[in-house]
Amino acid sequence: MRTEVYEFWKQHPNLDPSLKSELETMDDAALNDAFYTDIEFGTAGMRGLLGVGTNRINLHTIRKANEGFARYIESNGEEAKKRGVAIGYDNRHMSYEFAMDSAKVLAKHGIPSYVFASLRPTPELSFAVRHLHCFGGIMVTASHNPKEYNGYKLYDEKGCQLVPHLAKQVIDRVNAVEDPLAITVDLNKEQEALIHVIGEEVDEAYYEKVMGIQLNPQINKDDVLIVFTPEHGTANIPVKELYTRCGYHFVAVEEQCTPDPDFSNTPTPNPEEKGAYELALQYAKKADADIILVCDPDADRMGVGVKHHGEYVLLTGNQSGSVLIEYIFSQLKAKGEMPPHPVMFNTVVTSDLGEKIAAKYGVETEKTLTGFKFIGEKVAQYEINNEKQYVFGYEESYGSLISPFVRDKDAPQACLMLAEAACYYKAQGKTLVDVLYGLYEELGYYEESQTSLTLKGQEGAERIKAILTDLRNSDLSQINGTKVVKMEDYKEAVIKENGAVKALCGFTSSDVLKYYLEDGSWIAIRPSGTEPKCKFYYCIKGDSLADAHEKTVRYQKAMQELTQ
Structure with missing residues (x-):
């Protein structure tokens, strides 16, 4: 533990009283974890306990981050300051307080803010930045x-999360x-007047x-029933x-519609995990629903369950x-x-x-690193030169963007299009x-x-850094007996193939390794940017679904042994 930093916080007269009380109850292990480093402000911002x-x-x-962001905005001149910043927040503990505190730090620098009156989805915040002509979000x-x-x-002025060269400046x-x-954050009246509350006008424009x-807005919607849950969040x-206005039939999982920061009625708010579907599945079976749609708390990701031959099948993001x-x-x-030159974007682990x-x-695919900001950056480039026209973007992590008036993953868009697709295919008996x-099959x-x-x-x-370093230095020639x-x-920016290096x-430098196998499969490894995890991605090709599954089990076991 950095004892001098701990003592500085402990003795500081400005330490928030609730944090001071917490500090006094912590044991040595907790103190070490809380003070051994500064929380990383990376290209995706900050996320942590x-x-x-x-x-x-x-x-x-949070104030430190906002102080840096305010100085960055000031460095871009008076016009950037005048345009201000849109601010949104979700249902979590302290989200509202952090949002308002952010507005106050900006106000101290003479920067106006436009804060949503209540919780809103991340994609709507992205939309609000452009709709209100703000300099950032x-x-x-x-x-x-x-x-x-x-x-x-x-977010930048295009409503896209800051890409690396901008993030570095912040x-x-x-x-x-x-x-x-x-x-x-003590403000005078002039500074207080810089904080504006937004809501319905932006909502209507987004809807x-x-x-x-x-x-196919006129498609028959009467034969499809949807069970929907926002997992206590912003969706x-x-x-x-949107479903009401467009005429879709849905049943909401009411226990999960309250903005509960403790997520009391769900085992997990993550649609990548089966626990997020437990209560929705009960609703679906009772109502005989055709599909289940699950959004994460900030409504940028969407998970899907489909009734098929009497059973509900959960689809992956891929x-x-x-x-x-x-569709x-x-x-x-x-x-x-x-369009004449259509392009789709996904990531290197999709x-x-x-x-x-x-x-x-006839649609070209361009790949980016993980992080929808890279897709947003590409959209902005082609919007200017029109060399290619955006038609879709998605990640394996349950996020997609259908129309780029938003520059981030957009679950409300995905929910609406999935519902339309379900109606279209049900009319065909599928x-x-x-x-x-x-x-x-195709x-x-x-x-x-x-x-x-x-x-x-x-x-x-x-340990996570060591895993990537060890793999990088090992020059794997085979995985589970299959030739690499x-x-x-993506960190060293090299491709190794047939004994040659090019x-x-x-791509921006990123600690990612991707192995292509002789059977048409690939495996990728990267540290998570938001959780204390080392992630392994598998795209395994087989002669049948059963064959692909059997091979997946073997490859997963092999990677587990390699990284123990």
């Missing part, structure tokens, strides 16, 4: 993390703040844009409103993304609305199946699972999965 200390999310670390959220977490994300200014506890994505009002691609692209082509579907419809299986059988090692604290962070035909190292271009 709530609590006292330099390695926690609290009023003082702040979203207070820990996305799908457990209740003990909160976080802070920054990070440098955040790191230059010597004493975060010295930052105060209008989302409803505009519909491809509750917007998704219900699978629901593939179904959306098939959207087939409809654009059938209607003659596919399944190959989506790319194959896109190619079938479920969304039938559509997915048809794609497998383009190849894939099983996509993800495993992770959770390694907490200082020791865990060091190519390896991409440059890997077009």
Whole structure:
């Protein structure tokens, strides 16, 4: 533990009283974890455990981040200051307090803010930045993390999370703040007048844009019933409103519609985990629903369950993304609305199946690193030069964007389009699972999965770095007896193939390794940017679904043995 930093906080007269009380009850292990480092302000902002200390999310670390952001805005001139910042927040503990505190720090610098009156989805915050012509945005959220977490994300004037070269400018200014506890938020009347409350006007503009994505708005909706849950989060009002206005039939999981920061009625708010579907499945079975749609707390991710042959099948983010691609692209082509140079974006850890579907419809695929900011950056580039036209973007982590009036993952958009697709295919006697299986038969059988090692604290962070370093230095030639035909190292920016080494271009340096195997499969490894985890991604190709599954089990076991 950095004893001098701990003592500085302990003795500081400005330490928040609730944090001071917490400090006095902590044992040595807890103190070490809270003070051994400063919470990282990275390219995705900050996310971490709530609590006292330099390695926690609290009023003082949030103020430090806002002080750095304010200085960054000032460096861009008076016009940037005048345009101000849009601020949104989710249902978590301290989200409202952090949002208002952010507005106050900005006001101390003469920067106006536009704060939502109540919780709103992350994609609506992204939309608000552009709609209000702000210079930037702040979203207070820990996305799908457990209740003990909160976080802070920054957006640029295009409504996109800060890409690395912009984030570095903010990070440098955040790191230059010597004493975060010295930052105060006492405002005079002139400064208080810089804080504006927003709500219905932005909501209506956002709803209008989302409803505009519909491809078949007049489709028969009477034969499909949807069970929907916001998992206590921000999707509750917007998704219900969109379904009501567009005429869809839905049943909400009422116990999970309250903005409860403790997530009392769900085992997990993460749609990547089966526990998020438990109560929704009970509702679906009782109502005989066709599909289940689950949003995470800040409504950028959406999970899908589909009734198929009497049982509910949970789709992965890769699978629901593939179904959306098939529906959207087939409809654009059938209607003659596919643009002349269409492009789809996904990430280096997203399944190959989506790319194959896109190619079938003449759509080019470009890959980015994980993080939707990289997709948003690409959208902005092509919006200027119009060399290519955006038609879809998605990640394996249950996030997609249909229309880029938002520059982040957008679950309300995905919920509306998935509902439309379910109605369209049901009229043909198909479920969304039938559509997915048809794609497998046409383009190849894939099983996509993800495993992770959770390694907490200082020791865990060091172990995650060591795992990547050891793999990088090992030059794997085979995994589970299957030859490695190519390896991409996104940190060293090299491709190793057939004994040769060449440059890997077009990506910001990131600690990611990706192994391509002789059987058409690949495996990727990266540290999580938001949780204390080392993640392993598998896209395994087989002769059948059963074969792909058997191979997946073997590859997962092999990687576990390699990284023990």
